[in-house]
Amino acid sequence: MLTAAERTRALLVSLENLYGYGPTGGRPMTEDLPLAATGAKGRARAAMTAELLAAAEAGRVRIAIGRASDFFGPGVTQGSTLGKRVFGNALAGRRADFIGNPGLPHTYSYVPDIAAGLATLGTDARAVGQVWHLPGPATSTTRALLDLLAGQVGHPVAVRALPKLAVRALGLVNPLLRELAETSYQFDEPFVLDTSKYQAAFGAAGTPLADAIAATLAWYRTRPGTQA
DSSP states (O other): OHHHHHHHTOEEEEEEOSGGGOOOTTOOBOTTSOOOOOSHHHHHHHHHHHHHHHHHHTTSOEEEEEEOOEEEOTTOOSSSTTSIIIIIHHHTTOOEEEESOTTSEEOEEEHHHHHHHHHHHHHOGGGTTOEEEOOOSOOEEHHHHHHHHHHHHTSOOOEEEEOHHHHHHHTTTOHHHHHHHHTGGGGTSOBOBOOHHHHHHHOOOOOOHHHHHHHHHHHHTTSTTOOO
């Protein structure tokens, strides 16, 4: 894609996750935070970012980078901590699976907000050449999110938490859990994405958390086996 953008002189808008930052000790993440991850996934993400920035610095391509946190929304079932094993389980009356401490602040990104943010980066010249944290629902604790979810499904949502040591042990035989073990720090300390730079430039944005949960549940209710 980088080569195609160079050849066509198109603006390349890249969506990134937050792995490159690594643990922050609970400090809110801002765009000027160094990419200091030490794990394999974080180092790979940081290297990809460095390649894009170097190409832009050399004048080979125009870029805008948008970063988002753990994502959820209509159509999201796998690859997310807030996928089927939370929303699907809650609707079906089963316990929601979660890794880490649900009582800590954690920023979650809503997929339609991510899409809208990327569209802004691709159409506003002020975005070019910079990194932006994409806005979404206001940060809350995961427990508060699950309480909102419980209120909308009409019954309590119990949480089945998997301890970090168990995740590491199961990761020896399960590749997915092995990958989750590397980023488990995200749920062992506050994980807060600061989106003030984006909102100062482009205006207030982001879907209220209750509305995002409602839209996600509406989609899940159309799926077999998850109706309330």
